[in-house]
Every structure is written in structure tokens, then in C-alpha cells.
Amino acid sequence: MSSDIETIAIKQAAHVAEKHEEDSKTLFGFWLYLMTDCVLFASLFATYAVLHNNTFGGQSAHQLFSLPYALTETLILLTSSFTCGLAVLAAQSKRKNQVISWLSVTFVLGISFLSMELTEFSRLAASNNSWHRSGFLSSFFTLVGTHGLHITIGLLWMFVMIFRLYKGSIGRTTIRQLTLFSLFWHFLDVIWIFIFTIVYLLGGIGV
Amino acid sequence: MMNNLANILGKLNVHALPSSPITAGAVIGGSIAVLAVIALITYKKRWTWLYKEWITTTNHKKIGVMYIIVAVLMLLRGASDAGMMRLQQATSVGSAHGLLSPNMFQQVVSAHGTIMIFFAGMGLMFGLINLVLPLMIGARDVAFPFMNSTSFWLFAFGAVLINLSLGIGEFSAAGWLAYPPLSELKYSPGVGVDYWIWSLQIAGIGSLLSGINFIVTILKMRAPGMTLMKMPMFAWSVLGAMTLVAFAFPILTVTLTLLALDRTLGMHFFSAGYGGNAMMYINLIWAWGHPEVYILILPAFGIFSEIVSTFSSKRLFGYKSMVWAIWAIVFLSYGVWLHHFFTMGAGANVNAVFGIATMLIAVPTGVKIFNWLFTMYRGRIRFTSPMIWFMGFVFLFTMGGVAGVLMAVPPIDFQLHNSLFLVAHFHTMIVSGVLFGYFAGITYWFPKTFGFRLNEKLGKYAAYCWIVGFILAFLPLYILGIMGATRRMDHYSASLGWQPLFIVAGIGASIIFIGLGLQILQVIVSIWKRNETKDLSGDPWSARTLEWSTTSPPPEYNFALLPVVNQRDAYWASKHSKTKTENDSYSPIYSPKNTSSGFFIGLFSLTIGFSIIWHIWWLLIIGFLGLVLTIILRTTSGEHEKVITVSQIEKIEIPLNGGTKA
Numbered sequence: 001m002s003s004d005i006e007t008i009a010i011k012q013a014a015h016v017a018e019k020h021e022e023d024s025k026t027l028f029g030f031w032l033y034l035m036t037d038c039v040l041f042a043s044l045f046a047t048y049a050v051l052h053n054n055t056f057g058g059q060s061a062h063q064l065f066s067l068p069y070a071l072t073e074t075l076i077l078l079t080s081s082f083t084c085g086l087a088v089l090a091a092q093s094k095r096k097n098q099v100i101s102w103l104s105v106t107f108v109l110g111i112s113f114l115s116m117e118l119t120e121f122s123r124l125a126a127s128n129n130s131w132h133r134s135g136f137l138s139s140f141f142t143l144v145g146t147h148g149l150h151i152t153i154g155l156l157w158m159f160v161m162i163f164r165l166y167k168g169s170i171g172r173t174t175i176r177q178l179t180l181f182s183l184f185w186h187f188l189d190v191i192w193i194f195i196f197t198i199v200y201l202l203g204g205i206g207v
Numbered sequence: 208m209m210n211n212l213a214n215i216l217g218k219l220n221v222h223a224l225p226s227s228p229i230t231a232g233a234v235i236g237g238s239i240a241v242l243a244v245i246a247l248i249t250y251k252k253r254w255t256w257l258y259k260e261w262i263t264t265t266n267h268k269k270i271g272v273m274y275i276i277v278a279v280l281m282l283l284r285g286a287s288d289a290g291m292m293r294l295q296q297a298t299s300v301g302s303a304h305g306l307l308s309p310n311m312f313q314q315v316v317s318a319h320g321t322i323m324i325f326f327a328g329m330g331l332m333f334g335l336i337n338l339v340l341p342l343m344i345g346a347r348d349v350a351f352p353f354m355n356s357t358s359f360w361l362f363a364f365g366a367v368l369i370n371l372s373l374g375i376g377e378f379s380a381a382g383w384l385a386y387p388p389l390s391e392l393k394y395s396p397g398v399g400v401d402y403w404i405w406s407l408q409i410a411g412i413g414s415l416l417s418g419i420n421f422i423v424t425i426l427k428m429r430a431p432g433m434t435l436m437k438m439p440m441f442a443w444s445v446l447g448a449m450t451l452v453a454f455a456f457p458i459l460t461v462t463l464t465l466l467a468l469d470r471t472l473g474m475h476f477f478s479a480g481y482g483g484n485a486m487m488y489i490n491l492i493w494a495w496g497h498p499e500v501y502i503l504i505l506p507a508f509g510i511f512s513e514i515v516s517t518f519s520s521k522r523l524f525g526y527k528s529m530v531w532a533i534w535a536i537v538f539l540s541y542g543v544w545l546h547h548f549f550t551m552g553a554g555a556n557v558n559a560v561f562g563i564a565t566m567l568i569a570v571p572t573g574v575k576i577f578n579w580l581f582t583m584y585r586g587r588i589r590f591t592s593p594m595i596w597f598m599g600f601v602f603l604f605t606m607g608g609v610a611g612v613l614m615a616v617p618p619i620d621f622q623l624h625n626s627l628f629l630v631a632h633f634h635t636m637i638v639s640g641v642l643f644g645y646f647a648g649i650t651y652w653f654p655k656t657f658g659f660r661l662n663e664k665l666g667k668y669a670a671y672c673w674i675v676g677f678i679l680a681f682l683p684l685y686i687l688g689i690m691g692a693t694r695r696m697d698h699y700s701a702s703l704g705w706q707p708l709f710i711v712a713g714i715g716a717s718i719i720f721i722g723l724g725l726q727i728l729q730v731i732v733s734i735w736k737r738n739e740t741k742d743l744s745g746d747p748w749s750a751r752t753l754e755w756s757t758t759s760p761p762p763e764y765n766f767a768l769l770p771v772v773n774q775r776d777a778y779w780a781s782k783h784s785k786t787k788t789e790n791d792s793y794s795p796i797y798s799p800k801n802t803s804s805g806f807f808i809g810l811f812s813l814t815i816g817f818s819i820i821w822h823i824w825w826l827l828i829i830g831f832l833g834l835v836l837t838i839i840l841r842t843t844s845g846e847h848e849k850v851i852t853v854s855q856i857e858k859i860e861i862p863l864n865g866g867t868k869a
């Protein structure tokens with residue numbers, strides 16, 4: 001009888017270990033995904049590098065982009081990464097309301113970033129500098145737009161997480177999802193730093 | 208009214224229906240076949256079975272079988288394209304113009320290449336990896352079974368999309384890699400290139416997911432004790448190939464997206480004018496394309512390694528050098544892409560660097576060939592049909608490889624670029640390396656999957672037909688290429704005197720078709736007489752690796768007790784050691800539940816692709832919402848695992864172990 005209970009306990013422990021291993025698999029798989037995404041962005045940076053002078057008689061990066069505007073976007077995104085980290089910390093100590101608040105702050109910051117980006121896009125389009133204009137602008141819209149698309153996916157992901165947290169409690173799945181999400185969000189931050197440097201900073205000084 | 212309808216259906220209208228009798232015939236034939244299958248399933252009342260056992264399955268062995276079925280169907284489609292090309296080039300001389308119009312011929316050429324690489328080759332590869340890789344490393348499934356099902360359905364619906372182009376609209380006539388500016392909207396205004404883009408995009412994302420899945424499976428799920436250097440060579444080759452997938456397929460995704468943006472939104476990445484740069488496309492597509500060749504061929508090398516070692520009854524010669532050769536190939540394959548366009552203005556120094564890098568790849572490949580031969584040396588060789596495929600491979604691959612090294616010399620390439628010599632070269636590499644490898648693999652692992660062997664006699668005849676037919680079909684193309692015949696040529700002047708060689712090539716192709724027919728017959732006969740070739744031992748070939756230690760076919764969970772490994776060729780060692788492994792009691796096994804999400808992700812992706820091709824924007828929104836909702840529902844729904852209890856395992860295992868409890 002007692003040995004039966006013992007075996008059951010052992011088997012349950014084995015299952016917990018299995019779950020743990022599953023988490024480590026998911027985490028590793030997600031890292032691999034981020035790496036493939038890195039290759040994707042690297043290809044887009046390469047196309048931008050090739051095409052950034054091909055303005056076809058139109059305005060160049062130096063004339064089109066405003067450095068302070070891009071800097072503001074950068075600060076917003078960096079702050080959102082910080083608040084996202086705070087949400088993960090709160091989740092580890094199982095403070096549900098804090099997680100929701102920090103995630104909501106991250107969400108709002110993400111939305112602000114995205115709206116600034118879209119405002120810039122529409123300003124460019126309105127001044128006859130849309131992607132039809134030249135190879136340079138095609139590659140600009142695609143590179144920055146792909147990052148924006150990732151941000152949009154991140155926002156959707158956050159929205160679903162906030163909704164689920166609101167309805168339920170912090171379980172293993174939530175913590176795992178939040179960990180993956182924060183990896184994703186930090187990754188987008190890093191990509192943005194590259195965009196800021198290559199597109200706005202080097203473009204602004206006219207390299 | 209008509210105007211409204213036109214708006215609702217985008218660019219789609221009655222003119223999209225086939226106009227040539229050949230396509231119309233193919234579409235009608237295809238539709239009848241599909242209807243017949245549907246009728247049969249309905250008549251036999253098998254829809255529930257189909258849904259529960261196959262469509263929603265997350266079991267890697269069933270997914271593997273489905274991959275191979277789709278791939279074989281696509282192989283037959285690609286082969287019929289090849290037949291049309293051989294017929295056209297053998298007959299369209301001087302005043303005769305053959306059956307196909309120039310535009311149709313270009314579509315057939317493009318479809319043949321695209322289908323064979325993306326759907327036949329990749330499908331057979333992922334099919335075989337799914338069938339055996341988890342078994343071979345002593346795992347119960349892949350790392351992410353749901354993602355695996357998604358990958359398959361993306362692949363399958365990509366295949367559906369490319370076949371839709373046959374009946375609705377047209378296919379690309381811009382070659383298998385759709386070089387711009389020809390593939391730009393200005394020069395290819397139809398929907399053909401869009402079909403090409405979106406069927407590859409959908410299937411390609413599936414491949415990328417699979418790549419991630421198998422890397423995690425190999426690195427995280429090996430049986431206890433199986434260190435990396437104790438893995439079977441097939442697992443090593445898959446790890447190499449999947450690493451290539453993870454680095455190369457994102458580049459393909461980007462390249463296809465940029466071309467789609469040019470065509471659909473009027474961007475100017477590759478336009479001639481507006482500051483576009485067509486050479487950038489050619490660099491990008493080959494940065495994916497060259498590694499792709501090795502993605503297909505490395506697993507085939509792995510299969511040959513397993514087969515040669517098993518049928519020579521010896522352990523693989525030079526295991527460590529084999530591993531190093533794989534990683535040398537992986538590494539080098541990213542540094543040679545420019546050899547595909549030596550003639551396009553890179554300059555002598557750049558060409559020299561890439562030429563030398565290309566020749567370097569012959570070194571690790573040669574190492575592998577010699578290792579296989581040394582494995583056979585003084586072995587007790589059994590000449591089964593997988594070994595016949597292997598011998599054909601060694602002979603043809605070495606020949607084609609020498610032709611490849613020849614073309615790696617830039618000045619020679621200037622003579623042979625875009626000639627039939629090149630076509631003959633890469634067909635030698637891909638047919639003998641990739642296809643023969645996968646045929647050998649299918650024959651070898653068939654009994655493991657289905658519990659009975661394939662008919663050996665027909666298998667050998669088929670292999671002989673393929674080898675002889677291949678030599679007859681492609682030797683003339685080498686010669687014609689040197690004589691100046693270019694690729695994708697739908698007509699030539701009679702005064703060139705090329706026709707006899709093209710007729711020989713046509714005869715060779717017919718012999719290959721006899722080989723294909725024999726393979727189909729082989730499957731039918733083997734199923735018919737399956738009781739004669741039943742595999743009751745689980746180890747019909749006296750093999751060496753773990754997949755043979757379980758039953759044929761294996762139970763859902765593969766291994767009731769996970770095998771413990773302490774050396775290479777673990778199963779061989781355990782068969783020949785006197786100490787019996789200690790029996791352990793069973794534990795419950797956690798196994799993934801079935802899910803339809805993968806199927807719907809594939810279906811909505813098809814919808815998205817189709818609606819972009821035809822500019823049907825409301826359908827695009829539906830497809831997009833469907834996709835997002837399916838993913839959200841899947842990731843937020845509860846438990847995805849079911850438990851197989853100890854008593855269920857015992858019910859399966861005890862009859863297998865001859866009635867004794869493990």
C-alpha cells in the first residue's frame with residue numbers, strides 16, 4: 001500500500017520533471033525562432049543598405065527623417081521594454097494585479113510607438129514620398145514596416161495575455177508565455193536600435 | 208451587375224479557366240480523380256476515420272506518411288511535366304512546332320522545377336525525417352507535435368495552391384526561381400508569378416517551422432545516454448540540414464515577400480528603373496538556393512550512411528570524419544552562392560574566390576563517398592534494392608560532381624552557363640543524390656512503418672530502369688550543352704543536328720517512366736501480398752539503430768520503456784551483448800492530443816494566398832481573421848496532452864512480448 005503511494009509519488013515527480021523539460025524545450029525553440037527572425041531582419045537590413053541611395057531623384061533619408069522624432073520613438077520603446085521586465089518580475093512573485101498593470105503600461109507604450117510610426121508613414125505618403133516613389137523608400141517602408149508588424153503581433157499577444165490574466169490566475173502557462181513574450185519584446189527593442197542607428201542616425205548625418 | 212461581380216471576385220473571371228486542350232484535359236482528369244476519391248471515402252463511410260486518424264493527427268509517423276503521399280503525387284505531376292518537355296524538345300524542330308506553345312512550355316518548365324524541389328524533394332525529405340528520426344534517437348515524438356502538424360498542412364495547402372493554378376488562371380513562365388525583371392508585373396502581368404510566390408511562401412514557412420522543430424527534437428530529446436557523438440549518422444545529417452533550413456529559409460521568406468510587394472503594392476525592390484536592383488534578387492534567392500541543395504541532399508547522405516552500414520553488416524567507417532564532413536558542407540554552402548551567376552558582372556577576383564570555395568565543397572563530399580566505400584570494404588554485403596539505389600548514386604553522383612567542379616572554374620562556366628550541360632549537371636546531383644537516396648530510404652523504412660516489406664524484385668527492376676534511363680536521358684544533354692543548346696528552349700533549327708540526341712534523351716525519359724511505373728506496381732503488389740513479407744521481428748534487415756528495436760509498426764508512443772544508450776549502433780550492440788537489460792516497470796506516457804488547428808492554419812493560409820493572387824480583398828480579411836483566431840484559440844485552450852495509462856500500455860505490449868509482463 002505505502003509502496004504503491006510511493007510509486008505514484010515518484011511518477012508524479014517524473015511528470016513534473018517532464019513538464020519542466022517541456023518548458024525548456026519551448027524556451028529553446030523560441031530562441032531558435034528569434035534567431036530565424038534575426039536572419040529575416042538581417043536580409044531586410046541588407047536590402048536597405050543596397051537601396052538606400054537609390055532615391056531616383058527623390059528626397060534622401062537626410063531630408064525626409066526627423067531625428068528627434070525617431071529618438072522619441074526609441075525612448076518610448078525602451079521604456080516599454082523596462083515595464084515589460086517589471087511585469088515578468090511581478091509574475092515571478094505571483095502578484096497578479098501588478099502584472100496586469102505593468103503589462104497594460106507596456107501595451108499603451110507599444111500603441112504609442114506604433115501610432116508614431118504610422119503617423120510618420122502617412123506624413124511621408126502625403127508628401128508624395130510613399131513606397132511607390134523609389135527603391136530607397138520601398139526598402140525603408142518594408143524594413144520599418146516589418147518591425148511595426150512584429151510590434152502589432154506583440155500588442156495582440158499582450159492583449160490576449162491581459163485578458164486571460166484578468167479572468168484567471170497566474171499559472172505555469174502564464175509565466176511561460178510571459179517569459180517568451182518578454183524575450184520577443186526585448187528582441188524587437190534590439191532590432192529597433194539597429195533601425196534607429198542605420199536608418200535614422202546614419203541617414204540623418206547623410207552617410 | 209457584371210461590374211459588381213468583377214469587384215467582388217477581384218481579378219478572377221471566366222477567362223481564368225483553361226483555354227488549351229492539354230491543360231483542360233489535365234484539369235478534367237485531376238478533378239475526376241479528386242471526385243472519385245471523395246466518392247470512395249463517402250461510400251466506405253471513412254470521413255470520420257480520415258478526420259480522427261489522419262487530418263487531426265499529431266503523431267509524427269502518420270504525419271510522415273502524409274508528407275510522403277503528397278510528395279509522391281507531386282513527384283508524378285512534376286514527372287509528367289518532364290515528359291512533356293522531353294516530347295517537345297524531341298519533336299519541335301524546324302517547321303514542326305510540337306504540342307506546346309512557347310508560353311505553355313515556359314510554364315511547364317517553371318512548374319517542373321518548382322514542384323520537384325519544393326514539393327517532391329522537400330516533401331519526401333520531411334516525410335522520411337518524420338517517420339524515423341524520433342524513433343532513431345529513442346524519442347516518443349518530436350519536440351512540438353502540434354507545430355509539426357501545422358508544418359505539414361502548410362506544405363500540403365501550398366501544394367494545393369500550386370495545383371489550383373492549373374485550373375484557375377495560369378502558372379509562372381519565369382523559370383523555377385522567377386528572376387526579375389521578367390517576373391515583375393510589367394513583364395509578367397498575369398497571375399502566374401503570384402501563384403509561384405504564394406505557394407512557395409506557404410510551404411516555405413512550414414519548412415522553417417519544421418526546421419526549428421527538428422533541431423529542438425535532436426538536441427533535447429535523445430534517449431538517455433545518447434550523446435551527440437553516439438547519434439546515428441542520419442540524425443547528424445538531419446541536424447546539419449535543419450540548421451541550414453533555419454538560416455536559409457528566412458532569406459527565402461524575405462525574397463518572396465519583396466517580389467510580392469513589388470507586384471502587389473507597386474514597390475521597386477527589383478524594378479528596372481525607379482532605383483530598383485534586380486541583381487539583389489539574384490543574390491538573395493541564391494543565398495537561400497545554394498544551401499537548399501544541401502538541405503535536400505544531406506538527409507539523403509544520412510540515409511545512405513545507415514543503409515550502407517546495415518547491408519554491409521559493419522559499423523560506419525570514419526564516423527567522426529563523416530560528422531566533420533557534414534558541418535564542413537553546412538558551413539561552406541553559405542559561401543558559394545555566387546557561382547550561380549559568374550557571368551553577371553562580379554569581376555574576375557570575386558569569381559575566383561567563389562570558384563575556389565565551390566571546388567572546396569568537393570572535399571568533404573569526397574570524404575563521405577570514400578567512407579561509404581570503406582564501410583563496404585570486406586563487409587558481408589547484401590545487395591538489396593536500397594543497395595542498388597546506393598550503387599547507382601555513387602556512380603552518377605561522382606560523375607555529376609566532376610561536371611560540377613568543372614563548372615566551378617569561372618572561364619568554363621562562361622561557356623556552359625544556362626546551357627543544357629548545367630541542366631544535366633544539377634539533375635545528376637539531385638536525381639541520383641536526393642531522389643535515389645529517398646527511394647532507398649522509403650524501401651528501407653517501409654517495413655518499420657507498415658509492418659511488411661516492399662517487393663524486392665520489382666524494386667530492383669525499378670532501380671535498374673531509373674539508372675539506365677537516367678544515363679540515356681542526361682548524357683545527351685551534357686553533349687548538347689557543350690554543343691550550345693540552352694536551357695528552357697522550346698524550339699530549335701533542324702540544321703543544328705540536335706534532334707537525334709534529343710530523341711535519345713526522350714527514350715531515356717521513357718525508361719525512367721517505366722521505372723516509375725514499376726515502383727507504383729511494387730507498392731500495389733506488396734500490399735496485395737503483404738502476408739508474405741510481414742515483419743514480425745521488428746528488425747527485418749538485421750539493422751543497427753534504435754528504430755528497429757521497437758515493433759513494426761511501432762505503437763503510438765514508440766517505446767514503452769525508453770531505451771538506454773551507451774554506444775553507437777545501440778541496437779546492434781544490445782542484440783549482441785549477453786547481459787540482458789534490466790526490466791523496468793511501465794510508467795504512464797503523456798502523448799499529445801489530436802488537433803484540427805494545424806489543418807485550419809493551413810486552410811486559412813491557402814485562403815490568404817489565393818485572395819492576394821486574385822486581389823479579392825474581402826476574402827483576404829476573412830483568411831487573416833481566421834488565421835489569427837485559430838492561433839489565439841489554440842494557444843489559450845487548456846490541456847493539450849492525454850495520458851496513456853499503464854494498463855493501456857500493458858494491453859499493447861504484453862501480446863508483443865509473447866505474453867510475459869515486461
Ligand SMILES: [Cu+2]
Pocket residue numbers: 496497500543544546547
Ligand atoms: Cu550552388
